[in-house]
Amino acid sequence: MPLNKIKKTLIDYSIAVLILLVLWETASLWLNKTYLPGPYLSFLTFVHELGRNLGSHLLVSTGRVVISLVTALVPAVLLGMILGRVEKYDRIAAPLIYLTYPVPKIIFLPLVITLMGLGNLSKIFLIWIIVFFQILVTARDAARQVNKSMVDSVLSLGAGEMQIYRHVIFPSCLPKILTALRISLGTAIAVLFFSETVANLGGYGGIGYYVMEAWARLEWNVMFAGIIAMGVMGFVLYIFLDWLEKKICPWEFL
């Protein structure tokens, strides 16, 4: 990105942040209750808490999200591309996907916790299964839509099936996969929060646990520090995916 464009983007974001802060401050002053502290106190607590244990909670939560996203992405993309390209496999898989895709996976939370315990595994698995389905369906639909003439033209150059995937199907699906990943990131964080509040072993239980603990102690500014941490985590991951798309799909941004 050219320098003046970065500058412009920064200014745009600063204005947006300012608007949000003003709204928050206004609401806080108007309500005048301890349970809605203003942004100044909240951010001060956030910085202070980051040095104590909020930093570790934040790392735990981020780790869970990132591990789920990465481990779901790889098999979902591979399987999705194959299903989209080979009709006979899709005929078997399609009914299964259609029946299971609309079921909100969070409903399995009690079962997952019973099976996998209160630690990392249950939380990672819950996010994993949500992201996996989302990417699987996206990759499959994208692979189905790949232009047939494009495949023919590469076939006529002597390409084998693996090379068709590598040169045609995968790059053709990539932008759609990254978009789906960005969308499922929101769901992933929401599910993470929920599972961290419901199931934990104490210690560094993640941001969800941290927020609930602060709430129970009626430490409102600490609770808001946790909310800020979750927001920052979502924002940074979102920006990262945005950057990644521009980096690895340059032809989409001509």
Next chain:
Amino acid sequence: MLKIEDLEVTYQSKNSFLALCGVSFILEKGHTCAIIGPSGCGKSTLLYVLAGLLEHTGGQVLISGETVRPKRRETALILQDYGLLPWKTALENTSLGLEIRGVSRQEKRALVEEAMKELGIWEFRDNYPAQLSGGQRQRVAIARSLTLKPDLFLMDEPFSSLDALTREGLQNTLLEFWQKRRSTMVLVTHNIEEAVFLGQRILIFSGSPGRILHVIENGEMGEQDYRNKQLFYQRCSRVREIIERGV
């Protein structure tokens, strides 16, 4: 070079559809042949069969004495659109055929540079297809097939989405190449002037099922300034007449 006898192609979908029937012709090595006819007359189907991308259901297709098969290395196929991959630069697109064949980096680079320079697109090597004009894109497609040193060129309406002047420019380029290399060339087109300009033999197809309606020998093709000669116009009118009469 090409020997096609009683070719028949039936598409097996919901209701089977006879696309080509009783097509026979011979094309000698180093000669060119233009195929023209109404839409849906199976001319693209024929080309796909020759490229080994579609199986025929009857008759015989021989290329250099061998039965047609997929992935014949010396066959190059150029399509109207979608021949280039949007996620690869002009350079990467031109290299694709050599990359798939596992040619070494140095040799690849040399062949690609030579082909791209020959077609006047070397300076656009870092552009993506979306940043190229229609004519430049087809030049990349031609450069890519040149790198593979083919002896049989198959082209499916390669210039039909281009404006008239660009199209004539590319037709001239193609003619020069053919005169230099004498590859065998099969060109499917719906443009009468293009067929007469580039086909030593012109096969006129009729539709449903596709079959050869008429064969016009056009041995004067490639003569100096052919496009502006009286004979060229006469041939064009004759082709037009036969297509319109449809018998």
